Amino acid sequence: MRRPVVMGNWKLNGSKTMVTELLTGLNEELEGVTGVDVAVAPPALYVDLAERLIEAGGNKIILGAQNTDLHNSGAYTGDMSAEMLKDFGATHIIIGHSERREYHNESDEFVAQKFAFLKKNGLKPVFCIGESEAQNEAGETETVCARQIDAVINAHGVEALNDAIIAYEPIWAIGTGKAATADDAQRIHASIRAHIAKKDAAVAEQVIIQYGGSVKPENAASYFAQPDIDGALVGGASLDAKSFAAIAKAAAEAK
Numbered sequence: 001m002r003r004p005v006v007m008g009n010w011k012l013n014g015s016k017t018m019v020t021e022l023l024t025g026l027n028e029e030l031e032g033v034t035g036v037d038v039a040v041a042p043p044a045l046y047v048d049l050a051e052r053l054i055e056a057g058g059n060k061i062i063l064g065a066q067n068t069d070l071h072n073s074g075a076y077t078g079d080m081s082a083e084m085l086k087d088f089g090a091t092h093i094i095i096g097h098s099e100r101r102e103y104h105n106e107s108d109e110f111v112a113q114k115f116a117f118l119k120k121n122g123l124k125p126v127f128c129i130g131e132s133e134a135q136n137e138a139g140e141t142e143t144v145c146a147r148q149i150d151a152v153i154n155a156h157g158v159e160a161l162n163d164a165i166i167a168y169e170p171i172w173a174i175g176t177g178k179a180a181t182a183d184d185a186q187r188i189h190a191s192i193r194a195h196i197a198k199k200d201a202a203v204a205e206q207v208i209i210q211y212g213g214s215v216k217p218e219n220a221a222s223y224f225a226q227p228d229i230d231g232a233l234v235g236g237a238s239l240d241a242k243s244f245a246a247i248a249k250a251a252a253e254a255k
């Protein structure tokens with residue numbers, strides 16, 4: 001059985017007040033909720049504050065982050081290391097988000113390097129993949145997802161996917177309100193799992209595959225009812241404690 005993981009990607013949003021209100025609200029909303037791992041990825045500057053608020057709420061929330069660099073220390077101005085994130089208790093680290101692939105020119109190979117770097121440092125990659133609207137319309141979704149995953153498998157072996165999270169996020173569904181249907185998402189999730197199973201069935205069976213892209217309290221349950229959708233990576237709706245908690249509760253109830 002795969003335990004669902006619902007993670008909030010706060011992207012470039014936050015202030016001390018906002019982080020405090022959001023996590024205080026989540027600490028309350030998640031009281032007594034079991035059967036789901038709930039994680040948040042604040043901007044790096046707020047990871048410290050988030051760690052303290054999560055601890056004050058009884059550690060019901062897993063702390064994550066939105067990126068890592070490829071070195072743990074040294075002359076790399078402006079970088080932020082996996083070891084530093086670990087120092088603040090962050091464990092679930094998003095890599096390969098389409099916004100970083102697009103705005104920072106991160107290649108499949110570069111993302112695969114980050115994947116290995118996180119694993120080497122004992123952190124859990126939340127490895128984002130997904131196709132653009134044009135690729136979707138051209139019927140290339142499965143090929144694009146397979147290529148993005150193969151960058152990790154070819155460089156580090158299929159076992160690298162043990163204990164990792166894959167987040168399938170169709171780019172056209174991110175922040176657009178135009179979510180994939182649950183049936184379409186399930187079909188792609190199943191194809192991703194089948195692709196990994198060709199290399200190793202046991203690895204494919206255990207890997208968490210989240211759906212991301214306009215997940216809201218209104219549509220969350222329809223995704224979690226699908227056999228290959230093991231949680232969600234949530235953007236906009238994760239900035240509101242009630243909405244995000246409702247999504248987490250839907251996962252806990254469905255699985």
Ligand code: 13P
Binds near residue numbers: 009097214215233
């Ligand atoms: P939205 O939920 O705002 O569509 O964002 C999804 C996302 O990019 C999460 O990483």
